Amino acid sequence: MDKRLFSFCFGIASIIIWPWLPSGGWWIPLACLVGISWQKRPATACLLLGIIWSLCYSHWQLNWLQDPTLFQRSQLIAGTVDSVQAQGLNKNRLIVSLKSLNGQALSPRPRVLLSWYSEQTPPQKGEYFQSISQLRLPHGLHNPGTFDSARWLLGQGITARGSVTGTLTHQVHADSLRTQLVKHVKAQTAELPAQPWLLALSIGDRSGLKTEDWGMLRGLGISHLFAISGLHIGLVAGLGLLVGRLTGNRWVSVMLAITLALTYAWLAGFSVPTQRALLMLLLWLAVYCWGRFWSGRRILLLTISLLLAVRPWLALDHGFWLSVLAVAALLVTTNWLGGRQIWRLQLGLTLLLLPLVMLLFGGISWLSLPVNLVLIPLFSLLLIPLLLLAALLMLPAPTLASGILRLLNALFEPLMGALHWLNDSVAPWVWLSSYAQGISLFVLLLPLVLLPKARWMWLLPLSLLLFQLLPQPRWQVRVLDVGQGLSVLVTQGRQALLYDTGNRFISGFNMADGVILPVFRRLGITKLDYLVVSHDDQDHSGNRDYLANTVPIRRQWGAWPEGQRCRAGQHARWGELTLTVLWPVIITGHSNNDSCVLHISDGRLSVLLTGDIEAKAEQGLLVNQELSSQTLASQASPLAAELLLSPHHGSKSSSTAAFNQAVNPNWVVHTAGFNNRWNFPSSEVVARFNKQGVKQITTGEQGMVHLVADGSQWRLMQEKRPGAWYNKLNTWLNGTKPLE
Known part of the structure; x- marks a missing residue:
């Protein structure tokens, strides 16, 4: 049974890695294979059933978008x-x-x-x-x-x-009973400084937590304490069983455990983690009442199967797998490693989940283990029971509930203050580059070769190590996908230049935290040799000051309050590359046409970064080119570049035919957001480059555009938008390939 359940789950979960979504008619031949294999290979049949259900469910849900x-x-x-x-x-x-x-x-x-x-x-x-x-x-x-x-x-x-x-x-x-209770809880805690934490633990409302709060939870590895899931549901059910046993009646204890667990899940709004924990608990209690023995593995597999059968797209949710694998790690620690004390359980959980945490979040917390050893008993035995009691008494005895909430506030306020101090003082979260992650995974997977009949698995850590040791190209250009904006990262080895910083929005979301810094961490970039800001428009300079306060920067060029303004003729040698500013000659006051135009070359390959210049500035560049060619008596054009970032995101006000001919690129990248309201890149601009025979890419469709220097030409690392089918739904919208 376990093998069949696992195969069914694996079949549904395979949707994570499908490169495209096959047409709905594929279920028919797959169903025929199920019928053929059911008798002799039931596990294979269950695997195919999972795939069929994922396929049919996806088409069923996406059909309205046609x-x-x-x-x-x-x-x-x-x-x-x-x-x-x-x-x-x-x-x-x-x-x-x-x-x-x-x-x-x-x-x-x-x-x-x-x-x-x-x-x-x-x-x-x-x-x-x-x-x-x-x-x-x-x-x-x-x-x-x-x-x-x-x-x-x-x-x-x-x-x-x-x-x-x-x-x-x-x-x-009219307000439901839960809504009335939630309003009471919010009203009773409105004046308490610890309200965001109390609401997160009681009703599952974490909207009050600030960015620094989430940073602290991640840094100390305690986010799971404020997501109402297995720990919390299991705790209240355990309290119910403990109290019920005093009656000496198994059914009373089971019913009390179910009642308390359902009450807490209802209070938390039956969120997905809560549903998952509740279903597992109900299965375990059903088996307990039935008088049969099922292993924890079977209960876990049955829980996953039921959840994925109802909602196959849960397989796309990182939180789902994190909690599932956390339970699996606890079972492994308890059954295989003989760990039943809390410190052994937490140690096993930390070590077994380390690769997953590292891959999902890009780092690790070295302080997670000791902090959890202290906080888990504190939350389990004191804070959560008090909070649940206060919530249950909110309507029948509001005065008593208010007193308990004030007591909890007195406990939470110094506790959370101490945790913030600890996180700020020692900075326990360590970001890991892709190289460091590969080495770490090599070390963590190395013990696999010691498993019986698993010597072949040494190929996995060895392949990871060899991949990390592959030679890197001399220099690379990454045009980041920052929506309707611009940010270009040029690297040679560990040296980095960033041209423009993307947008920053009133809501608080910004392209520095959302895109630029995560890319830096993945590549292991800890400082910038150059940060060039083309001009003052928000979609180019929005994160200028933030990055200056976050990343060490050696040289600041362009639109900086204090820095080296761009001027035509400005040169610098940067490693094996030459940086040349071609524009502006003077600052005119026209923001777009004052953009810093930067030419980067190694003598054989070059890239031209143009900011938001328009036709007038392009004409000025052409005049300067003619003067430079006459002065140098050379046939080479100072504007010539094999790679061009189209001016002003591909606007029809730019990329004039004369300018395009002077640059004569092999590749053009349009930095335009997906389905943007200005319809960039303009059809006129696209037509001009097509007539010239230039290869064109748009970041909004492709995602980040990554090109590497390969001799005398640029090599595109991804011909099409990378990733699984859910990253390519825009192909359906554009009518080029209807999800298949």
Whole structure:
């Protein structure tokens, strides 16, 4: 049975690595294979069943997106709010289950993520409303080491995004019992400094936690304590069993454990981690009452099978696998390593999950083990029981509940202050580059060769080590995918130059934290030799000051309050490369045409970085080129470059035919956001480069564009957008390849 369950789960989970989504008709030949193999190879049949179900479920959920006008104009949507998350002043995020689109009923009901920009109070959970929204695909930025928003959205069952500024109709419902209780909890804790922590632990609302709070939780490795899941559900169920045993009746203890667990899960809003823990608990209690013995492995496999059977896209959720593998690590520690004391359990959990944490989060916390050894008993035996008691007493005995909450505040406030101090003082989180991760995985996987009948596995750590030791190209150019903006990373070995910094938004999200710094960490870049800011536009200079305060920078060129302004004729030698500023001659006050145009060359290959210059500046560059050619008596054009970043993101106001001919590139990269409102790159610009026979790439479609110096030509590392099928949904929107 265990083998069949595992095969079924593996079949569903294989959706993570599918390079494309096959057409729906593929289920028929796969079903025939299931019938053929069921008698002699049932595990293989279960594997194929998992694949078939993933395939059919995905087409079933994505079918509504086939409307050709869905993303081309505003839509009349109607649906029910599944959840609301506050994002700041007059901004909220709603996850909505759509009932109809332009008056047409939808089945199944798709889930969409809507950004709410309005002074109105947004609809609350469970309420029905109608509104006008411009929908778009769950398409995310694509850079190595950065957050994969497309995968995360589908993992939550969300198949489109959009924004609304108000409602056309809104049916307000009476508050449910849970809503009333949540309001009471928020009201009772409104004046308590520890409210964000109390709400996170009691009702699963973590929206009050700040960026520095999340940094502390990650740094100390204690994020799991504030995600209501197995630890919390298991604790309250254990309390129920303990109290029930005093009656001497097995059924009473089981029913009390189930009641407390269901109450806590209900209070937490039945989030996915809570559902997972609750299902595993109910299975274990059912087996316990049945009087049979099932191993923890079988219960875990059955739990995973049931969850994935209901929602196959859970396989795309990192949190799902992190919690599943945490339980598996506990079983391994308990059964194989003989660890039953808390320090052994935590040690085994830490070591076994280390590779996964390192791959998912790009680093490790060296202080996680001792901090968890102290906090897990404290939370389990004192803080969570008190908090659950306060929540249960909130409606029948609010005065007593308020007293318990004040006691918890008195405990939490100094505790969280001490944890923040500890994290800030010793900085326990260590970011690891891809090279360091490879070496670490080599060391961690090396013991696999000691397993019986597993000597062949030495190939895995050895291949990882050999991959890390491969020779690197002399220099590389990475045009980062920062949406509608610009940021280019040029490296030669460990030396790095960054041209422009991407945008920074009022909401707090910025391309430095979201893209640039994660790429730096992955590559092991700890300092910049040059940070060149082409001009003052926000989508180019938005993170200039932030990066200056975060990363050591040797030289600052361009649009800096204090730094070396770009001037035509400026030269510098940088390792094996020559940096030459071609523009501006003088600052004119026209922001775009004052962009710093930088030419980088090794004598054989070159790249031209152009910022946002337009036709007028291009004409000026052509005049300067003619003067330079006459002065130097040379046929070589100072503008010539094999790689060109199209001026002004491919706007029709730039990339004139004369300029394109003077540069004469082999490659052109358009730094334009996916489905941007300006329709960059312009069709006119694309046509000009096509006529010239130039290869063109757009970051919004391709993701990060990575080119390496290969002799006298540039070599593109990825011909098409990399990643699995969920990173290529835009091909369906563009009509080039309908998901298959």
